[in-house]
Amino acid sequence: MSSTLSRTTTATKIERLRRLMESRGLDAIVVSSYQNVSYFGGTTVMTQVNLPDRLGFLIARRDGAATLLFCNIEISQVRTQTDIEDIREYVEFAQDPTAELAKLLRKLGLSGASVGLDARRLPAASMATLQAELPGLEVVPIDDEIELAQSVKEPGEIETLERAAKATLAALEDGIKRLPPGCTERQASSRIYLNLMEIGGMPLFMVFASGDRTMQAHPESLSVPMLRGTIWRIDFGARFAGGINSDLARTGVVGEPTAEQEATLKALRATQDAGFKAIEPGRPAKEVFFAVRDEFKRQGLPFSMPHIGHGMGIGLHEFPMLQPACDIRLEVGMVLNIEPMTLLAERAEGYHTEDLAAVTEQGARLLTPPQERLLIIPG
Amino acid sequence: MSSTLSRTTTATKIERLRRLMESRGLDAIVVSSYQNVSYFGGTTVMTQVNLPDRLGFLIARRDGAATLLFCNIEISQVRTQTDIEDIREYVEFAQDPTAELAKLLRKLGLSGASVGLDARRLPAASMATLQAELPGLEVVPIDDEIELAQSVKEPGEIETLERAAKATLAALEDGIKRLPPGCTERQASSRIYLNLMEIGGMPLFMVFASGDRTMQAHPESLSVPMLRGTIWRIDFGARFAGGINSDLARTGVVGEPTAEQEATLKALRATQDAGFKAIEPGRPAKEVFFAVRDEFKRQGLPFSMPHIGHGMGIGLHEFPMLQPACDIRLEVGMVLNIEPMTLLAERAEGYHTEDLAAVTEQGARLLTPPQERLLIIPG
Numbered sequence: 001m002s003s004t005l006s007r008t009t010t011a012t013k014i015e016r017l018r019r020l021m022e023s024r025g026l027d028a029i030v031v032s033s034y035q036n037v038s039y040f041g042g043t044t045v046m047t048q049v050n051l052p053d054r055l056g057f058l059i060a061r062r063d064g065a066a067t068l069l070f071c072n073i074e075i076s077q078v079r080t081q082t083d084i085e086d087i088r089e090y091v092e093f094a095q096d097p098t099a100e101l102a103k104l105l106r107k108l109g110l111s112g113a114s115v116g117l118d119a120r121r122l123p124a125a126s127m128a129t130l131q132a133e134l135p136g137l138e139v140v141p142i143d144d145e146i147e148l149a150q151s152v153k154e155p156g157e158i159e160t161l162e163r164a165a166k167a168t169l170a171a172l173e174d175g176i177k178r179l180p181p182g183c184t185e186r187q188a189s190s191r192i193y194l195n196l197m198e199i200g201g202m203p204l205f206m207v208f209a210s211g212d213r214t215m216q217a218h219p220e221s222l223s224v225p226m227l228r229g230t231i232w233r234i235d236f237g238a239r240f241a242g243g244i245n246s247d248l249a250r251t252g253v254v255g256e257p258t259a260e261q262e263a264t265l266k267a268l269r270a271t272q273d274a275g276f277k278a279i280e281p282g283r284p285a286k287e288v289f290f291a292v293r294d295e296f297k298r299q300g301l302p303f304s305m306p307h308i309g310h311g312m313g314i315g316l317h318e319f320p321m322l323q324p325a326c327d328i329r330l331e332v333g334m335v336l337n338i339e340p341m342t343l344l345a346e347r348a349e350g351y352h353t354e355d356l357a358a359v360t361e362q363g364a365r366l367l368t369p370p371q372e373r374l375l376i377i378p379g
Numbered sequence: 380m381s382s383t384l385s386r387t388t389t390a391t392k393i394e395r396l397r398r399l400m401e402s403r404g405l406d407a408i409v410v411s412s413y414q415n416v417s418y419f420g421g422t423t424v425m426t427q428v429n430l431p432d433r434l435g436f437l438i439a440r441r442d443g444a445a446t447l448l449f450c451n452i453e454i455s456q457v458r459t460q461t462d463i464e465d466i467r468e469y470v471e472f473a474q475d476p477t478a479e480l481a482k483l484l485r486k487l488g489l490s491g492a493s494v495g496l497d498a499r500r501l502p503a504a505s506m507a508t509l510q511a512e513l514p515g516l517e518v519v520p521i522d523d524e525i526e527l528a529q530s531v532k533e534p535g536e537i538e539t540l541e542r543a544a545k546a547t548l549a550a551l552e553d554g555i556k557r558l559p560p561g562c563t564e565r566q567a568s569s570r571i572y573l574n575l576m577e578i579g580g581m582p583l584f585m586v587f588a589s590g591d592r593t594m595q596a597h598p599e600s601l602s603v604p605m606l607r608g609t610i611w612r613i614d615f616g617a618r619f620a621g622g623i624n625s626d627l628a629r630t631g632v633v634g635e636p637t638a639e640q641e642a643t644l645k646a647l648r649a650t651q652d653a654g655f656k657a658i659e660p661g662r663p664a665k666e667v668f669f670a671v672r673d674e675f676k677r678q679g680l681p682f683s684m685p686h687i688g689h690g691m692g693i694g695l696h697e698f699p700m701l702q703p704a705c706d707i708r709l710e711v712g713m714v715l716n717i718e719p720m721t722l723l724a725e726r727a728e729g730y731h732t733e734d735l736a737a738v739t740e741q742g743a744r745l746l747t748p749p750q751e752r753l754l755i756i757p758g
Contacts, residue, residue: 052499076594123502127506198569203582206581
């Protein structure tokens with residue numbers, strides 16, 4: 001699972017953009033987000049996330065040619081990551097990245113072209129620059145189509161997603177075995193994160209809490225002891241080779257669980273199973289949402305989730321989102337997390353569990369084994 | 380350094396925005412980026428970074444009133460973080476966040492107002508929604524002013540930045556002492572990251588490489604052994620209480636350094652000292668850049684940096700950027716990283732060192748002690 005220095009082959013991904021240009025009558029597509037540039041351009045430039053002014057762009061054209069534009073600082077690294085040969089650079093502060101993009105589009109003969117864009121990611125200031133520099137450019141927001149073009153994974157991507165998910169689960173299960181009784185939340189989450197790094201993941205996010213803070217959406221671990229009998233929950237992920245992410249949630253208890261606590265997990269797991277069972281090619285994504293929601297009702301669990309899962313890949317919440325308005329039909333090769341969560345106000349306990357499944361002709365193929373019991377941290 | 384549950388006082392920060400409205404003749408300011416909402420709104424909502432469609436907004440008005448708008452999932456947590464009482468919510472997928480922002484602006488009597496925005500962060504699609512929903516709204520991009528309003532830190536913020544920076548250095552210095560001879564890059568970086576988490580930091584970024592990969596900008600650790608005699612370098616940071624970040628770089632060697640390697644570090648440190656010496660209130664930021672660049676020449680070191688340092692806070696590269704076009708005058712209370720880096724192609728070695736300084740009446744006050752020798756990992 002450790003990173004390697006082999007370069008990513010981008011041809012099949014650029015072909016997805018080319019087909020999208022054909023279907024939408026576009027001359028080119030320009031993407032700017034970390035997720036979109038990484039996916040189609042075969043890069044992993046983390047400063048796209050950490051330094052949002054240091055913009056990076058991928059330009060794909062109707063003839064299948066692709067060009068990357070990055071800050072000069074990043075270029076030597078980008079060349080080790082991608083097989084795209086045409087890599088242009090701008091000098092930070094001396095040049096405006098979007099003005100350089102406009103110049104490049106002009107050089108490529110695209111100043112009067114019809115260009116698809118990720119307008120939910122491109123900064124408004126960049127859009128203004130593009131329109132000022134290239135008044136003849138026709139700009140077409142195609143965010144959903146760009147997302148959708150990433151939703152069906154190639155076999156190699158599914159393998160990487162599966163390895164990443166299994167490694168993440170192993171980091172958790174092994175990590176809690178090594179914890180001393182009476183440890184703090186922070187000690188527990190740090191041990192799990194260390195395991196994850198040793199196994200090849202780079203830390204991405206870590207929700208960890210015990211007691212009544214399990215009721216919050218994204219609480220982080222504190223240096224407080226975990227009290228016997230209280231529920232804890234974790235929702236965490238890491239970035240693996242090729243920028244592929246993991247995202248896994250589990251609920252546990254400190255010491256021995258009560259019968260009531262185990263029963264709640266069992267009921268929550270029934271809602272997750274209802275989601276897995278609803279997965280079949282051709283079915284709209286929203287039906288998976290409804291299947292889970294309906295099972296919450298049958299199980300008598302409080303339900304307040306706007307979505308119950310999502311596609312996984314280089315992004316954390318990719319298309320299709322398993323939410324009540326999503327009409328995208330499931331396809332073989334999509335990879336989905338199903339993650340029911342329930343918040344029990346009277347007991348001040350939040351339960352959450354999340355596993356990954358690939359869509360196959362036969363329905364869901366689970367890539368991580370869902371939890372059958374509450375996990376136990378010694379109390 | 381561990382996170383606490385005390386809520387952030389926002390009054391003095393909102394007052395900075397109010398003064399900005401006065402000076403620019405604005406009725407309100409709306410910010411949307413993780414950095415800007417966190418700073419002025421007293422929140423730390425990490426999904427603003429990880430889930431870019433889940434937008435969050437802060438609206439500050441001329442009378443000093445402030446309103447937050449977040450996805451309903453985040454609200455219970457946001458209430459534990461900020462002392463802003465007026466928190467509105469939208470339901471993800473059922474409602475468009477920016478359309479809800481437009482409705483809220485209308486409710487607040489701002490539909491025909493003049494509103495300052497962070498247009499380098501607001502998505503182009505959101506700008507289009509705002510303009511369609513509120514055609515009478517006058518939108519004024521004021522990114523630089525919003526950044527500048529964060530550049531002078533309050534004493535409490537400087538203390539937090541200093542504690543975070545010192546904790547980060549301690550995590551590194553302690554971490555490398557615990558490494559076994561012949562360890563891998565990944566083991567080294569993981570050990571350092573674990574220390575950082577135990578001391579209260581949440582992993583943010585970790586550049587770590589040995590040998591010729593030190594020549595790349597942002598290489599990540601691999602599961603490869605570190606060879607005796609080779610240079611390694613680290614550039615890493617974490618998020619501490621209140622969202623305050625750390626960012627520290629060091630260069631070291633595996634086993635004993637050569638005289639030539641120590642001499643290179645010494646020369647690099649001279650360039651960093653030239654930067655510290657150039658720090659004084661009233662001086663344009665670019666002069667610090669020129670002081671460092673000129674010292675590179677005197678020391679005979681290759682120089683190719685577009686900037687040699689930057690402001691620190693909730694963002695990683697905050698104003699003032701220490702770059703050749705930055706005319707911002709240094710002020711008491713600014714906190715700056717000075718981070719010279721040199722890439723020696725003939726030796727395939729990259730050296731980088733980075734420390735934090737506060738601007739005082741007397742010049743730079745160092746918040747971390749710069750390195751005097753190459754750090755040593757047992758070889």
